[in-house]
Amino acid sequence: NAGVMQNPRHLVRRRGQEARLRCSPMKGHSHVYWYRQLPEEGLKFMVYLQKENIIDESGMPKERFSAEFPKEGPSILRIQQVVRGDSAAYFCASSPGHPNYGYTFGSGTRLTVV
């Protein structure tokens, strides 16, 4: 029973390029959450998605960032025209959705913008 799978583990992009981060939730989990961890900072909520729906995107920067969780396939966090300040670890978590359940996190994608 695989856990939350994120890929790639490491991603290097030049300024101005696009970054696509993928997350496959645990089997049976229909809720996905994205968090960002900047160097030496805590984990900050970005977005909460269910299949084909964005439930809460209050933590997403207003520009260049988008997320989706299609009916088929992984959840995608997309960052357009990356800048050096986007360099961070991006973590995905999943849960079955009931409030009493905890989250299971993936190993993260470490994005470096050069």
Add this chain to the structure above:
Amino acid sequence: KQEVTQIPAALSVPEGENLVLNCSFTDSAIYNLQWFRQDPGKGLTSLLLIQSSQREQTSGRLNASLDKSSGRSTLYIAASQPGDSATYLCAVKGGAQKLVFGQGTRLTINP
């Protein structure tokens, strides 16, 4: 707005000691509280999950308590080992279903 604070920010103790990590939160309307461990450059590993109706949870040498009314949780680690060295994160889940994290406690166990 929920805020989570962890004290101390860093802790260094000799091997074998028992220790307590503290977590406080400002809004007591939570579903649950989760303690995680994060090793450098790695992901988060869930250690314990306490529901709002529970007072404590135990797993091996770890014991977590929850006092929802006062907005506090503690993580007790018994007989610490060098392998326990990591950053420990506390997170609470409120009505919006998203976890709010503290800044973490960086723990070093010295052999």
